[in-house]
Each structure stands twice: as structure tokens, then as C-alpha cells.
Amino acid sequence: MIRRLSSADAAAFREIRLEGLRQFPAAFGAAYDDESAQPLAxxxxxxxxxxxxxxxxxxxxxxxxxxxxxxxxxxxxxxGVLWGMYVRSGARGSGLAAALLGHVIEHARGVVEEVKLEVSPDNRAAVRLYEAAGFSVYAREPRALKIEDAYHDTLFMSLRLTRPSRAV
Ligand SMILES: CC(C)(COP(=O)(O)OP(=O)(O)OC[C@H]1O[C@@H](n2cnc3c(N)ncnc32)[C@H](O)[C@@H]1OP(=O)(O)O)[C@@H](O)C(=O)NCCC(=O)NCCS
Structure with missing residues (x-):
């Protein structure tokens, strides 16, 4: 079952968000140490x-x-920017991420013209997920993230939802 979260889901969201940041630091620009210090609000x-x-x-x-x-x-x-994609390890490989992404894109169609995202080139599952949904790479930033003295490149991907009304 997929639905939009509300403030009543804040505690469950905090738990899964911090799990992702702690277990997969290279997958997110945000850091566990920063967000684990934040209150529920x-x-x-x-x-x-x-x-x-x-x-x-x-x-x-x-x-x-x-x-x-x-x-x-x-x-x-x-x-819009796709933010915080994370599926717990035990729930992977069943298309859950693709279904979640589908809901975000459907929502995005009503509010923005384009969706962008950032992903590590080493994150094959995520890159495959985004390509399958129609995203394509438009840039690569070398050394975009520094995690404990190791540098990680970032791919920038985008999905155009509407034709631009006027090119500049
Ligand atoms: C990225 C993530 C959300 C994908 O979740 P998932 O449940 O495995 O996704 P899906 O089952 O929908 O599979 C997505 C695609 O990746 C493919 N895939 C899965 N694991 C893979 C791997 N190790 N190498 C290559 N492709 C892989 C699947 O086959 C599928 O492609 P397909 O539709 O052509 O078969 C999940 O791995 C995750 O949460 N990772 C940690 C956090 C993260 O990386 N978030 C993304 C930040 S940009």
C-alpha cells in the first residue's frame, strides 16, 4: 500500500530515514549525524x-x-527534485521502489514540469530504477561528496514531464 505521508507518520518516517542515512551514507547528500540531531517536528x-x-x-x-x-x-x-528514495533491504527487488517512484512522478505531473535527481554512478540499482522510469543523465560532478576522506562522483538525471512553453 502506497500513500502520501502526513505529520502522523513523522515517527515512522524518522526511523526509516535515519536507517537509510546510517546504512547507506554514499546514497544521500544528507548526513546521519546532522539529521539524527533533529527533533520529531x-x-x-x-x-x-x-x-x-x-x-x-x-x-x-x-x-x-x-x-x-x-x-x-x-x-x-x-x-521538482526527487528526494530521499529508500527501500529497506528486506523489501527490495520486488518493484517497490519503482512503484514509489511512480507515485512521486504522478504527483509531480500536477505541480512541476520536470523532475531532477542526484545519484551515485556506483549505485547500479538506483540508476537502473531511474533509467527505467525515463530519467536520463545530463551531467556528472566529480568529487561531489566527501565521506570520511573518500570522494564520490554524482550523476545528475532529469525527466521532462511537459514540453517547455517557450525556449530561451
Ligand atoms: C535504490 C533502491 C531504492 C532500489 O530498490 P529496489 O526495491 O531494489 O528497486 P526495484 O526492485 O524497483 O528495482 C529497481 C531496478 O534495479 C535493478 N537492480 C536491483 N538491484 C540491482 C543491482 N545490484 N545492480 C543492478 N541493477 C539492480 C532491478 O532489477 C530493477 O530493474 P528492472 O526493473 O529493470 O528489473 C534500494 O536499493 C535502496 O533503497 N538503496 C539504498 C538507498 C539508495 O540508494 N537510494 C537511492 C538514492 S539516489
């Missing part, structure tokens, strides 16, 4: 700001999350 605010969708198991456990972040500056509000 901060996670409730992320759910509200970023339109976070959650996938629940039959016993109501939150097994996967993904959101759409829309930048606040008026000139950037035509594009």
Missing part, C-alpha cells in the same frame, strides 16, 4: 514540505519512502 516538516510518499507492508510497517522537493525561489518552482 523537523521530520514532520520535511513530510509536509517535500510531499513524501510511503510504502507500507501488510503489517503496516513503513518499508520505503520517496518525496518530491520543490525549491522555494519563484524562478525554480517549475522543477
Amino acid at each position: 523537523w521530520f514532520a516538516a520535511r513530510i509536509a514540505d517535500h510531499a513524501v510518499f510511503g510504502a507500507f507492508s501488510v503489517d503496516a510497517r513503513l518499508d520505503g519512502v520517496a518525496g518530491l522537493m520543490i525549491p522555494s525561489p519563484a524562478k525554480m518552482r517549475h522543477k
Whole structure:
């Protein structure tokens, strides 16, 4: 079952978000140490700001999350950013991530013209997931992340949802 999360899901969201940041530091720009210091209200605010969708198991456990972040500056509000894609290890390989991504894209169609994301080139499952949904790579940043003295490149991918009304 996939649905948009509300502030009532903040505790479950905090738990799965911190699990992802702790277990897969190279998969996220955010750091576990920064977010684990935040209060519950901060996670409730992320759910509200970023339109976070959650996938629940039959016993109501939150097994996967993904959101759409829309930048606040008026000139950037035509594009959304896929945010926080994470599926717990035990729930992977069954298309859950693709289903979550589908919900985020469906939501994005109503509010933005394009979805962008950042992903590690080494993250084959995630790159495959995004390519299968129609995203394509438009840039690569060398040494985008530094994690304990190791540098990691980042791929920038985008999915155009509508034709631009006027090219500049
Ligand atoms: C990325 C992630 C969400 C994918 O979850 P998942 O449940 O495995 O995804 P799916 O089952 O929908 O599979 C996605 C695709 O990747 C493929 N895939 C899975 N594992 C793979 C691997 N190790 N190597 C290559 N492809 C892989 C699947 O076959 C599928 O492709 P297909 O539709 O052509 O068969 C999950 O691995 C995860 O949460 N990883 C840690 C956090 C993370 O990396 N988040 C993304 C940040 S950008």
C-alpha cells in the first residue's frame, strides 16, 4: 500500500530515514549525524514540505519512502527534485521502489514540469530504477561528496514531464 505521508507518520518516517542515512551514507547528500540531531517536528516538516510518499507492508510497517522537493525561489518552482528514495533491504527487488517512484512522478505531473535527481554512478540499482522510469543523465560532478576522506562522483538525471512553453 502506497500513500502520501502526513505529520502522523513523522515517527515512522524518522526511523526509516535515519536507517537509510546510517546504512547507506554514499546514497544521500544528507548526513546521519546532522539529521539524527533533529527533533520529531523537523521530520514532520520535511513530510509536509517535500510531499513524501510511503510504502507500507501488510503489517503496516513503513518499508520505503520517496518525496518530491520543490525549491522555494519563484524562478525554480517549475522543477521538482526527487528526494530521499529508500527501500529497506528486506523489501527490495520486488518493484517497490519503482512503484514509489511512480507515485512521486504522478504527483509531480500536477505541480512541476520536470523532475531532477542526484545519484551515485556506483549505485547500479538506483540508476537502473531511474533509467527505467525515463530519467536520463545530463551531467556528472566529480568529487561531489566527501565521506570520511573518500570522494564520490554524482550523476545528475532529469525527466521532462511537459514540453517547455517557450525556449530561451
Ligand atoms: C535504490 C533502491 C531504492 C532500489 O530498490 P529496489 O526495491 O531494489 O528497486 P526495484 O526492485 O524497483 O528495482 C529497481 C531496478 O534495479 C535493478 N537492480 C536491483 N538491484 C540491482 C543491482 N545490484 N545492480 C543492478 N541493477 C539492480 C532491478 O532489477 C530493477 O530493474 P528492472 O526493473 O529493470 O528489473 C534500494 O536499493 C535502496 O533503497 N538503496 C539504498 C538507498 C539508495 O540508494 N537510494 C537511492 C538514492 S539516489
